[in-house]
Amino acid sequence: MKPVKVAICGLGTVGGGVFNVLFRNASEISRRAGRPIVIEQVATRTPNPDCETSSVYMSQDVFDVIENPEIDIVVELIGGYDIAYDLVMKAIEAGKHVVTANKALIAVHGNEIFQAAREAGVVVAFEAAVAGGIPIIKSIREGLTANKIQWVAGIINGTGNYILTSMQEEGKTFEEALAEAQELGYAEADPTFDVEGIDAAHKLTILSAIAFGVPLSFENVYTEGISRITIDDIQQADSLGYVIKHLGITRRTEEGLELRVHPTLIPKERLLANVNGVKNAVMVSGDAVGPTLYYGAGAGAEPTASSVIADLVDVARAMGVDQASRVPYLAFADQSYDLPVLPMEEIETAYYLRLLAVDRPGVLARVATILSEQGISIEAIVQRDSIEGELVPIILLTHVTKEAAMNEVIRQIESLADIAGGVMRIRVESLNDQ
Amino acid sequence: MKPVKVAICGLGTVGGGVFNVLFRNASEISRRAGRPIVIEQVATRTPNPDCETSSVYMSQDVFDVIENPEIDIVVELIGGYDIAYDLVMKAIEAGKHVVTANKALIAVHGNEIFQAAREAGVVVAFEAAVAGGIPIIKSIREGLTANKIQWVAGIINGTGNYILTSMQEEGKTFEEALAEAQELGYAEADPTFDVEGIDAAHKLTILSAIAFGVPLSFENVYTEGISRITIDDIQQADSLGYVIKHLGITRRTEEGLELRVHPTLIPKERLLANVNGVKNAVMVSGDAVGPTLYYGAGAGAEPTASSVIADLVDVARAMGVDQASRVPYLAFADQSYDLPVLPMEEIETAYYLRLLAVDRPGVLARVATILSEQGISIEAIVQRDSIEGELVPIILLTHVTKEAAMNEVIRQIESLADIAGGVMRIRVESLNDQ
Structure with a gap:
């Protein structure tokens, strides 16, 4: 079959990972996809020294890829809301499919983006937006379709989990553990998004929508970070048989939906309590399947690339397929508003x-x-x-x-x-x- | 869209689960699939008292469903090789899609079955054949397509894991633990398939093929059961920092493929070491994603039904799609023989x-x-x-x-x-x- 041609927009950590894995595993990926997936263009202002780009068409302006008629799929790896939003909307308008790792964009603008994509008949895929390399979107959206999902709970921010693990195992204070995470490149200079739970809230918003068939509603997530957790709390929890983890939790009750991110004591013997360092894990409980758990690297160049490329293969398959035979963006053919998000009280x-x-x-x-x-x-x-x-x-x-x-x-x-x-x-x- | 009409063949534990979940969650499933999935016929010689079948067309002979022109998908839940094999091959020949939970059938006759299905242009789906409700086939086949898979290792027989857990936690002998598993219905009267590793070997055969793009080769699996494990071994392992688990392991090395089922000491701190009772878990390590783990119920009526129904939704989507745009049966467009299975030595x-x-x-x-x-x-x-x-x-x-x-x-x-x-x-x- 004809190759699928992609444009990578943004060649930072994740963009570089996608670039390198697509080259390194080209033959494996092609054998799986049934057709080659080739990088037709890379748009970035900052070259990535880890990528050998000499054989690839490079441009500085990401919006160039919209004009390129060869491009089938635009891979948005810029991050943030502004340029990323414009790029994704323009790509959709131009009839191009989109793959993105941008959790903030999907959580905040997803309803609008999917509406535009539906009208334009293009796919917008976002496996990499939640839990890095773990195929959690696919597992919930396609693997558990038989179930009324009861609840989803996950360690979905690697930085926060690294800090809590370091406090737990090495007796560091929050400030010491954060400084260490920053030195190792796990935390940003401004760590607010990670340690105050905003990043986790973005991801939980997406998980909740695909689990329960409700619209994305980031504004309704109760969000509490880990910066107030002390070593004393961790030790007290330990002596009571618990571990403190920063969790995103969304649950369906008869009254409505719970949607909350906060530090949580969980019993030590739970698998989730034993997920340490920068790793992520998501538990999903369905009425037929019972509790399930998905574990792996929640961030990093190649784990995230793994999910971006899985999306590329999925989009390559979905390209020739009518909309009704595609997996719905947010798992359900319609997002119904019948369940209110419960106030924290x-x-x-x-x-x-x-x-x-x-x-x-x-x-x-x-x-x-x-x-x-x-x-x-x-x-x-x-x-x-x-x-x-x-x-x-x-x-x-x-x-x-x-x-x-x-x-x-x-x-x-x-x-x-x-x-x-x-x-x-x-x-x-x-x-x-x- | 038009409803998809399915025939359930075999109304035992799994068949009953599929029947009941399809009814109970009909609206949820329909919202996800974009069309209703309806049970058009049930073929069984033994009624299931847990199923209210009065509104459904029942027949005794499973081969009746082949003749029924209304049936889009035949769900083979009979088990074993003989009738199941004939039923699946006849269904394919009649141009019907097939969903099966039959690991033995796929592991032993899969190459032939998929060849026939390819020629007939129908889908044969088998998520429920490995690790019950865990969407492990989908995760490897679609979620990790970017990766050169390095190894897969899993607790893929719940009965064996129940027995080892019971020996570990309660100090029971193998014979006592087996008797208990039989009382609880976790083990068959003849437990050979479970405790001697044959069931795990069937599942490992499938995992290896979809991970590495090799043909199914059950005859090459090294298989060793757990019946020789003593409490002394479990206690010695414990004092050395290990837990004994019965694992299926398949690994790609430069020399070839490892394909082996045997009791294994693994360090206590591994997540896999903490998977207890009848639960299953599969680790998959890929070159891009690193190690990942998938955990959940490995057997039982509704967990297995969860996977069967996920397949039904997938098949419903794939029905209107040309073969090239479907996910390949065994993950790769071609199953290549370039990697020999290594002899155990x-x-x-x-x-x-x-x-x-x-x-x-x-x-x-x-x-x-x-x-x-x-x-x-x-x-x-x-x-x-x-x-x-x-x-x-x-x-x-x-x-x-x-x-x-x-x-x-x-x-x-x-x-x-x-x-x-x-x-x-x-x-x-x-x-x-x-």
Whole structure:
């Protein structure tokens, strides 16, 4: 069959990986795709020293590829919203298929992009936007089509997981672990997107849409980062049998959809609790299949390239196919709005609370009474031996309750005269994988 | 779009699961597939009390479905080789697409079946044949198309894993654990296929073909079961930092393909080492993506149904598509024979050896000399405190060496006067997942 001709826009880490893997594994890829996938053009302002581009048509302006009639598929690897958005929309308008690794773009502008793509009859593929090299979009969108998905929970930000692992295993503080991640190139100079959960929220938005058939709604994700987690929390969790992971969680309940990113205590024996360093893993539970888990590299040049190229092969196959026989962009033929996203106050989960109390008789009783008045059962209380004159840390594990009730509990505890400072609250999920 | 009409042949555990999930999740499945998937006929000799079949056309003879012009897809869930083989070949001949969960059929007759399907222009899908509900065929065949796959290693027989987990966690003997698995319905009355590794060999055959683009060659799988594993082995492995799992392993080396099923010591900290009970998990390592892992239920009515129905949705999409735009049956447009399957003697791996020695000075030295003469380094030797007059167990862990050299070592050790009985040999794999 005729070769498929692609343009790579952006030759940074991921672009370079796609370029190199497409060359290195050309024969393997061609045997799988049934036709060669050739790089017809590369558009970048910054050459990549890892790529031997002398035999390829290079241009500086990414919008050149739109004008190139030879190009079948535009591979958007620029990142960000501005140029990337324009490029993708213009490519669609020009009747070209698009492959992108841009989670922010899909999470924020995806509904509009897929609408335009549907009208233009082109494919927009985005496997690399979530969990790097793990074929999680394909697994949910095509592998679990029989299921009513119940929940999805994942470690979907490698930087955050690297930091938490480093705190857990080496006793580093958050700041030390972050600095180390930056030195190793795992974290950006401005780490906000990673450590404050925005990157994970982008990815969770996409996972939720394809799991439940709802539109992308990034604006509704509750997002909490890991910068407030202390070594003390990690050690307390450890002694209670838990590990702290930064998770994206989306769940379908009768009331609506949960959509939340936050640090989470999970039992040590879970597979997810043993996913360390920059690795990602996503659990998906369906009513027929039960819990499943997908693990691998969540970032990096070649793992991400693996997903981009898998998309290229899929698009190569879908090119000659009418729209009705293609896999829907977001897994469902229609994205239905019938399930509201629940406000965080409506979520039900268990909690870990850490408070600092003045060491006076009756503090524990007052805290326990506040919980009891809100109808919340306590699973464990740990009060450290007190040192005279010092504040005593108290750790509480509760049973499942509504976030609104917990907010009220925390408000009341913080107003107690015997309590110093704020209450540290971390949610606890069982995430059964058996 | 027009509904796709399917015939379910065989209404046992899996057939019943497919029947029930297709009804229960009909609206979800239809929203994903873009068209309804309806059960037009069920052919079975044995009604399934879990299925409400009164509204469905039932027949006794599975070959009836071939004659039914309404049927688009024949779902073969009979199992075994005889009738299943005839049914699948006749369905293909009649121009019907086929979905099957029959690993034995695909592993043994797949080359012939796919050749016939190619000529007839129909799809034969088999996701449910390997690892139950885990979308492992799709992940390798479509999700990792960018990669030269390096190796695949998996816990792909739930019964065997249940037995080993039960021995590990509850200190049961193999016989006790097997009896328990039979009581719980996890093992057949004749457990040979599961505990002797034949079922795993069927699945490994399929995984190897789609990973490496080679023809199915079940006859070349080295197969060793778990019935010789003792509690002592499990405890010795544990104290050395390992867990014993029954793995299917296929690896591409420069010399050829490894294709082997056997008990394996793997380091405790690996995710695979923590996959317990009847669950399955498959690791796939590719040159671009690195190691990935897929976990979930490896058997059972609804998990297996999940994969069968995912295939139905895929086939529904592929029906209106020309053959060149479909995913190749075995992942590659052509199955090339350029890589020979290595005989077991050519495999390189590390080893655990357990021997019983007469407690006389010099035994260890003689054993160590035999290893040294074959150029094999020893990683660990454990000799238990001896009890007067009793034989002493000696445990050895070696570095990586060729199986042929190890065979010679074992022959020589067994011929020593100080050694009682045979040498227990279990292979050791590091299976790095980082």
